[in-house]
Amino acid sequence: MYDAIFKLTLPEGATVVGFADDVAVVVSAKYWEEVILIANQAVATVRGWLSSVGLQLADHKTEVLLVTSRKQTESITVSKEAGTIDACTSPEKEERKITTDQWRQQRWETADSGRWTHRLIPYVGKWYDRQHGEVEFYITQLLTGHGCFIAYQYRFKLDYTAECPECQTVEKIAEHVFFTCIRFPAEISELERVCGGRITPENVVSYMLLSDQHWNAVKRFTTVVLKRLREEVLEDVTSMEK
Numbered sequence: 001m002y003d004a005i006f007k008l009t010l011p012e013g014a015t016v017v018g019f020a021d022d023v024a025v026v027v028s029a030k031y032w033e034e035v036i037l038i039a040n041q042a043v044a045t046v047r048g049w050l051s052s053v054g055l056q057l058a059d060h061k062t063e064v065l066l067v068t069s070r071k072q073t074e075s076i077t078v079s080k081e082a083g084t085i086d087a088c089t090s091p092e093k094e095e096r097k098i099t100t101d102q103w104r105q106q107r108w109e110t111a112d113s114g115r116w117t118h119r120l121i122p123y124v125g126k127w128y129d130r131q132h133g134e135v136e137f138y139i140t141q142l143l144t145g146h147g148c149f150i151a152y153q154y155r156f157k158l159d160y161t162a163e164c165p166e167c168q169t170v171e172k173i174a175e176h177v178f179f180t181c182i183r184f185p186a187e188i189s190e191l192e193r194v195c196g197g198r199i200t201p202e203n204v205v206s207y208m209l210l211s212d213q214h215w216n217a218v219k220r221f222t223t224v225v226l227k228r229l230r231e232e233v234l235e236d237v238t239s240m241e242k
């Protein structure tokens with residue numbers, strides 16, 4: 001499901017790019033009237049697809065940025081009422097010249113993606129430009145840590161601190177589950193064999209970006225760990241029902 005958004009048929013000049021749970025529609029055109037038209041068509045398509053799968057575009061979190069090399073100062077904005085992209089009536093005085101890379105990084109620094117995701121992906125340029133690696137369900141769980149939180153909260157009914165079944169009290173759940181827990185020694189050593197070194201929150205994404213083989217090793221590891229957590233939650237539910 002996560003990939004379907006990247007396969008939508010959008011108007012010419014529009015593409016969808018994404019990382020973690022953030023998505024951007026990139027529109028490129030010669031005239032800004034065209035940019036606005038294409039952007040609105042593309043956003044309408046994305047909005048339609050989201051609602052077809054029971055999701056909603058968070059208009060209040062949606063931002064738009066015009067990157068231009070033209071001397072004339074123009075700007076565009078997201079209309080808060082209609083959720084459409086409009087020409088800005090009071091254009092900013094300052095000419096804004098930044099590279100796509102800088103824009104992505106600025107956007108990333110201010111995104112509310114959570115410190116965990118930011119720790120895993122401190123710089124988004126390479127992440128964006130990678131030629132391999134599908135961000136499917138389990139990889140998303142690794143990047144956001146949400147699945148671990150939910151499993152642990154559910155099992156132990158505590159907020160963000162919990163006892164690991166094997167270890168002591170755990171504070172940083174996602175970090176514990178994937179990087180320091182002693183419960184998955186075989187899986188960890190297989191992953192470290194492929195990567196040729198110790199895996200940490202700071203280097204795991206760099207490894208993933210090296211090659212398909214590295215990406216898939218991380219994906220296999222993440223899948224095993226999260227499936228195990230899920231099984232444990234189900235075991236709990238079953239034993240409670242008995």
Ligand SMILES: [Zn+2]
Nearest residue numbers: 164167181182
């Ligand atoms: Zn543990």
